[in-house]
Each structure stands twice: as C-alpha cells, then as structure tokens.
Amino acid sequence: xxxxxxxxxxxLSRDLARRLDRPLVRLDDIYWESRWLRPDPEVFRSRLMxxxxxxxxxxxxxxxxxxxxxxxFADAVVYLDLAAPVCATxxxxxxxxxxxxxxxxxxxxIREAAARxxxxxxxxxxxxxxxxxxxxxxxxxxxxVRPRVLAMLQHYRNRIPxxxxxxxxxxxxxxxxxxxxxxxxxxxS
Numbered sequence: 001x002x003x004x005x006x007x008x009x010x011x012l013s014r015d016l017a018r019r020l021d022r023p024l025v026r027l028d029d030i031y032w033e034s035r036w037l038r039p040d041p042e043v044f045r046s047r048l049m050x051x052x053x054x055x056x057x058x059x060x061x062x063x064x065x066x067x068x069x070x071x072x073f074a075d076a077v078v079y080l081d082l083a084a085p086v087c088a089t090x091x092x093x094x095x096x097x098x099x100x101x102x103x104x105x106x107x108x109x110i111r112e113a114a115a116r117x118x119x120x121x122x123x124x125x126x127x128x129x130x131x132x133x134x135x136x137x138x139x140x141x142x143x144x145v146r147p148r149v150l151a152m153l154q155h156y157r158n159r160i161p162x163x164x165x166x167x168x169x170x171x172x173x174x175x176x177x178x179x180x181x182x183x184x185x186x187x188x189s
Contacts, residue, residue, distance in 0.1 A: 001013045001016075001058060001060045001061070001065070001078050001080070002060060002061075002062055002064070002077065002078070002079050002080070002149065003062065003079060003080030003087075004052070004062070004082070004084070004087045004088040004138055004142075004145070005062070005087065005134060005138050005141075006082075006086070006087035006088060006089070006090035006091035006092050006138055007081075007082045007086075007089065007090075008079035008080055008082065008088050008171060009060050009061065009062070009080055010060050010176070012078065012080065012171055012174075013026075013058050013059075013060035015175055016058055016059045016061075016175070016178055017076075019175065020058070020178055021059055021179045022056050022058045023056065023057050023058070024057070024058050024060060025054075025057050025058070025059045025060065026060050026061060026107070026108075027059060027060065027061025027062075027063045027066070028061060028078060028087040028106075028107040028108075029106070029109075030044065030047040030048060030051060030093075031047075032045055032076045032107035032109055032110060033109050034112070034113045035110075035113065036110065038080060045066075045069065047057075048069060048070070050068055050079070051104075052069070052070065052073045059074075064145060064148060064149060064152075066108065067149070067152050068111070068152065069141070071152065071155075071156045071160070072154070072156075073121070074145075074156075074160050075160060075161075076092075076160055076162070076163060077147065077153060077160060077161070077162045078154070078161065078163045078165065078174070079162060079163065079164045079165070080165050081152065081164050081165065081166050082165075082166060082167065083166075084138060084139045084141060084142055085139075087138045087141070088135050088138045088139055090135065090162070091135065091136070091138055092107065093146075095151075106162050111184060114117065114119040125142060171174045
C-alpha cells in the first residue's frame with residue numbers, strides 16, 4: 001500500500017488486512033524510534049526484511065526508498081494516487097484529531113513513550129516535519145515523488161499486478177472485491 005500522506009493508506013490497509021485476514025505491517029512502526037528518532041538505515045532494513053519474511057502481510061507505508069526491497073516480495077501493489085487537495089485535507093483533519101485526542105495512529109514507539117508519560121512525547125510531528133512542511137510535501141507529491149514511484153512500479157508491472165486507485169469510489173470498489181477468507185487475494189488466480 002503506497003501513496004502520499006493523507007491518501008488513505010492506513011485506513012485501506014487496516015480494512016484489507018481485517019477482510020483478508022492478513023497481518024498488517026505499518027512501516028511507521030518499524031521505522032520510527034522513541035522521540036521521533038530515525039533509526040540507522042541498516043536497522044530499518046533489518047526490521048523491514050524481518051517483516052517481509054512473514055508468509056503473508058499487508059504493508060502500509062510510503063517509504064519510497066524501500067520499494068526496491070519490498071516489491072520483489074509483493075503479490076500486488078495498491079497505489080493510492082488521490083488528488084493533492086484531498087490528501088492535504090485528510091492530513092489536516094487527522095492532525096486536528098490527534099491534537100484534540102480523538103485518535104492516535106502515531107508509530108508504536110511514540111505511542112509507547114507517551115503511555116509512559118514521557119513528557120517529550122506530544123501529539124506533534126517530528127521537529128523536522130512541522131505541519132506546513134508536511135502539507136507542502138503533500139501538495140507537491142505528484143510532481144516530486146510520483147514520477148519515481150511510477151518508474152519503479154513500471155519496472156515490476158510484468159511480475160506483479162499494480163492497482164492504481166484515484167478516488168474514493170475506486171477504493172470502495174477494491175474493498176468490495178476483497179473476499180473475507182484466509183486464502184483470499186486481491187489478484188485473480
């Protein structure tokens with residue numbers, strides 16, 4: 001599951017993991033460390049390879065630089081390619097819900113630190129990614145990141161199906177086609 005921040009990756013991943021009875025791997029959970037610290041690249045790669053070694057999974061997260069490691073293990077790729085204003089609006093709403101305590105889908109290490117009453121952990125973003133910077137990244141994602149993503153996906157198109165969803169109706173249609181069984185797949189046999 002890949003796409004811009006605010007595209008709905010986490011929501012769709014949770015829905016599909018539940019419906020297909022697959023473990024959900026959140027890349028934010030295996031990437032971020034307490035206090036929004038970034039891990040050594042080899043530590044992240046080791047965690048990622050451990051997740052990929054599982055017999056089945058749905059992986060939620062952009063982390064475009066890790067696509068070359070992930071794609072050879074994938075049975076299918078779902079690319080949420082929604083319009084930038086939609087993603088930015090969703091991101092702003094999610095941020096508001098975090099700040100007022102209505103939801104908390106921060107990475108596991110951050111949630112655990114907050115549960116220990118670690119005063120350095122608030123419902124804020126990492127200092128290097130303040131809200132306006134993140135919104136700017138979302139609004140420029142299609143120009144900056146999308147061409148790289150499409151090039152990587154094109155390289156794998158002959159080996160794995162790439163499902164590109166561009167609006168809510170397409171997302172709902174995909175959820176409707178995902179049969180709720182252990183042997184279910186998003187791709188035809």
